[in-house]
Amino acid sequence: MNNLAAIGMNMALTQEARRRDDRKARKERTRKIAELDEKTAKAVRSEHDALAARIASARARAGAAGTGTTGGAIDALVRGLEQETETDIAGLMQERRNRVEGLLQSSASGRKRNLLDFASVLSGFPAKRGRGYRSLLD
Structure with a gap:
């Protein structure tokens, strides 16, 4: 019975660690996506600004050449x-x-x-120690 209690406790600790890791990963993923959104928006603004500058330059060259700044070419x-x-x-x-x-x-x-780690706890194998899990069987 002691072994069964230890497995149950190890399962509970593993589940809690998995939830904590999931929350941390979700928060980091959200941060990275927000960072990507910000960089993309900045790049899009830069493209629009560059377009406006190229259009103004083309119109200025056309006006200086006497071909007109609107119409046709x-x-x-x-x-x-x-x-x-x-x-x-x-x-x-x-x-x-x-x-x-x-x-x-x-x-x-x-x-x-994480699911594989959890399955290893159910089967009685100790969970990984490097990610904050601990085994009560040791």
Whole structure:
């Protein structure tokens, strides 16, 4: 009976440590995603600012050359610059999605490892010691 009580206590300690690790991982993942969102928003603003500067420069060159600052060729040039910027922004957004997906997958694999640790406690094997678990069987 003593062995059964020790396994039950070890299970409870393992569950608590797993919950604590899950909370910590969730908080860290949320922080990293917020950081990615901030960096992405800053990069998007930078792209829009660069677009505005390129459009102003193109219009100034066209005006200086006497071809006019609106209509025809300059409008086509502006549309091309806008499409290029939209493509760059889409790339930034895709990169953000990929990184968030990587964080979520990493978190999912961590949860799987935790379940394996928990299963080892149920089977009577001591849990890992490096992540804050302890075994009462020792």
